[in-house]
Amino acid sequence: MKTAQNTAQAESQTATNGATMTPAETASPQVTEMHPIKMTARKVDVFYGTKQALFGVDLEIRDNAVTALIGPSGCGKSTFLRCLNRMNDVIDNCRVEGEIRLGDTNIYGANIDPVLLRARVGMVFQKPNPFPKSIYENIAYGPRIHGMAERRAEMDEIVETSLRKAALWDEVKDRLQEPGTGLSGGQQQRLCIARAIAVNPEVILMDEPCSALDPIATARVEELIDELRENYTIVIVTHSMQQAARVSQRTAFFHLGNLVEEDETDQIFTNPRDKRTQDYITGRFG
Amino acid sequence: MLTTLFICLVAVAAAGYFFGQRKARGLAASQNTRLHSLPGYHGAYVAFWVGLPSLVLVLFWLLFQDAVVEGLVVSAIPSEITQGMSGNRIDLLVSEIKSVAAGRIFVEPQPYVLEAAAHYNILNNTAEKAMLVVVLALAVLGLGYARRNLSADFRARQKVGLTMDGLMILCSVIAIVTTLGIIASLLFEAIRFFEKVPVGEFFFGLSWEPQIAIRADQVAGTGAFGAVPVFTGTLLIAAIAMAVAIPIGLFSAIYLTEYAGDRFRSVIKPVLEMLAGVPTVVYGFFAVLTVAPALREAGAAIGLDVAPNSALAAGAVMGIMIIPFISSLSDDAITAVPRAMRDGSYAMGATKAETIIRVLLPAALPGIVGGILLAVSRAIGETMIVVMAAGLIAKLTANPLDAVTTVTVQIVTLLIGDTEFDNPKTLAAFALGLVLFVATLLLNIVALRVVQKYRERYE
Numbered sequence: 001m002k003t004a005q006n007t008a009q010a011e012s013q014t015a016t017n018g019a020t021m022t023p024a025e026t027a028s029p030q031v032t033e034m035h036p037i038k039m040t041a042r043k044v045d046v047f048y049g050t051k052q053a054l055f056g057v058d059l060e061i062r063d064n065a066v067t068a069l070i071g072p073s074g075c076g077k078s079t080f081l082r083c084l085n086r087m088n089d090v091i092d093n094c095r096v097e098g099e100i101r102l103g104d105t106n107i108y109g110a111n112i113d114p115v116l117l118r119a120r121v122g123m124v125f126q127k128p129n130p131f132p133k134s135i136y137e138n139i140a141y142g143p144r145i146h147g148m149a150e151r152r153a154e155m156d157e158i159v160e161t162s163l164r165k166a167a168l169w170d171e172v173k174d175r176l177q178e179p180g181t182g183l184s185g186g187q188q189q190r191l192c193i194a195r196a197i198a199v200n201p202e203v204i205l206m207d208e209p210c211s212a213l214d215p216i217a218t219a220r221v222e223e224l225i226d227e228l229r230e231n232y233t234i235v236i237v238t239h240s241m242q243q244a245a246r247v248s249q250r251t252a253f254f255h256l257g258n259l260v261e262e263d264e265t266d267q268i269f270t271n272p273r274d275k276r277t278q279d280y281i282t283g284r285f286g
Numbered sequence: 287m288l289t290t291l292f293i294c295l296v297a298v299a300a301a302g303y304f305f306g307q308r309k310a311r312g313l314a315a316s317q318n319t320r321l322h323s324l325p326g327y328h329g330a331y332v333a334f335w336v337g338l339p340s341l342v343l344v345l346f347w348l349l350f351q352d353a354v355v356e357g358l359v360v361s362a363i364p365s366e367i368t369q370g371m372s373g374n375r376i377d378l379l380v381s382e383i384k385s386v387a388a389g390r391i392f393v394e395p396q397p398y399v400l401e402a403a404a405h406y407n408i409l410n411n412t413a414e415k416a417m418l419v420v421v422l423a424l425a426v427l428g429l430g431y432a433r434r435n436l437s438a439d440f441r442a443r444q445k446v447g448l449t450m451d452g453l454m455i456l457c458s459v460i461a462i463v464t465t466l467g468i469i470a471s472l473l474f475e476a477i478r479f480f481e482k483v484p485v486g487e488f489f490f491g492l493s494w495e496p497q498i499a500i501r502a503d504q505v506a507g508t509g510a511f512g513a514v515p516v517f518t519g520t521l522l523i524a525a526i527a528m529a530v531a532i533p534i535g536l537f538s539a540i541y542l543t544e545y546a547g548d549r550f551r552s553v554i555k556p557v558l559e560m561l562a563g564v565p566t567v568v569y570g571f572f573a574v575l576t577v578a579p580a581l582r583e584a585g586a587a588i589g590l591d592v593a594p595n596s597a598l599a600a601g602a603v604m605g606i607m608i609i610p611f612i613s614s615l616s617d618d619a620i621t622a623v624p625r626a627m628r629d630g631s632y633a634m635g636a637t638k639a640e641t642i643i644r645v646l647l648p649a650a651l652p653g654i655v656g657g658i659l660l661a662v663s664r665a666i667g668e669t670m671i672v673v674m675a676a677g678l679i680a681k682l683t684a685n686p687l688d689a690v691t692t693v694t695v696q697i698v699t700l701l702i703g704d705t706e707f708d709n710p711k712t713l714a715a716f717a718l719g720l721v722l723f724v725a726t727l728l729l730n731i732v733a734l735r736v737v738q739k740y741r742e743r744y745e
Contacts, residue, residue, distance in 0.1 A: 115635050129630040130630075132649045141644065
């Protein structure tokens, strides 16, 4: 376990030219400014019944970058995240207004099937939630409902690739038929990430993916997030500002349902423009 | 007499509570210390000492009073009369004396019977008075003893707790002992049955005609005790019932948990559960007066010969009765699947139906299976509907339009009318009862195991 982790760390370090720097430092501000915009939110309001939870949020999410949403509890960051793949639709009496675009399409448009949208915008939850099925079936679930594999061999390949991308293959390749619920917490969370990857999403949403994990498992998941950035757009909600600083290139600070400030992560943490952001990141409230 | 005794006992116990409480308060005040236990505990301690020993004494007294009085009466009868009488004759004589003593005189009794009856009455009267006196004396003694024990640091709180523990253990022991008693009574009679009819014939014989003559002048069956047709009949009706109840119960559970709005659910769920509260005899009416004729007419219309008391009618109505078991247990099982599972599935781009079929039902399956097993055990033990709507003749058939009989129906018919407890006809009822008991017990054990296992998974 320990050696596997060390090797993985070593690999990621070679990938960043052997320098011992945190992922946040690997992407310079200029680079993310040049990244194309993947998703755009315009004047997004969210209501739970009569209570308004989000007020006119405007946010651009850049491709092949990690965007962290931070802010105190109840500030609406998870609500916003769940707007991005219309998971709020399954909550009774939740209403979303405004416009959110994925590429060129408005995902709240009349002709959009939320079910197909969720295959393009995957999600990983706070608590690992593998299905009570085998490891193999957990990964095969999405490809199977979307008809992505005709033959058994194709499915085997999807499962292996997804587990490899989630850095879980070596740990579970000999026990693919054992229940996914039997894995450790960190492994379960990586299984959930592999499950999300298996349907080839463009964007992966992560709702506090490490809050139920111990520090070592957290480090592995963070490392994984940094690797996944190459191929996916990632939006992560986190309560830990260190985590936001470590894994993200861009950070958005939410407060009381408003988007206060959004910028390069370095910028937010070293030189915030808004007083509230400064108070939050220096621990004055939260 | 007993009523007076109990009223007196309650009064003494109440007095004991009062005295105990007052003494405790007095102790606290006079010694100016804190009591270890609240005064109420002291009162309860005294009341227990008043009530419990006397109650136990009353119980034993009532158990043995009759035997003692009878013995005294019999020994008082002149010995030349009782000499040479067999035990049965003496029993007869005692019951004659008792009915004379109670004033039920059918023929002019012998003078010694009259005398013995008078003696019996006097003895009983004395015994009852003696009981009143002795028990009340014991109660007062208990009060005095307990009251003397009280002191400021007396641990009445613990004593009362221990007594309550004892009472609770006693209550659960009563339930267990009753179950054991039922098993024992079934077992003994069943063993007597198997002394007369070979086990192999009962479990593998294909012919069931148990209505043999008990009196010489009765026209009756040949006395075949092969229970296979009875078992298959039970299974056929239970299978029909499950075929009705499982889809309806399961689908309504899925609808109620996953699709129905809160308001609709809050109306429909109690209505559905009301089905379980309908007396089974009413289901019996429904089966025999409405469903069976309707099936017969429908069958006639398409050229099928449906028996008037077809297995289908009884089974279908039984299935309706069982729907709430399956629906409410499945409902619980589906609701217990964590929200995270649904979210996980939706986030993969699954529709609601895919989520239900591929995630919720597999996850809830153990709970659903447990519910179904409990429902099966209920179906094979159900009596009233089949007594009214199913047949009496044991026929070995798998045709649901035919009339079949069930274990419960046979038990009822075997115990109606003439019974004789050294005759295989009557004893067969106990053998059937034992089979039924073992089958439902096993089903219940398996079902509870399954349900427990599924509970562990999410908690």
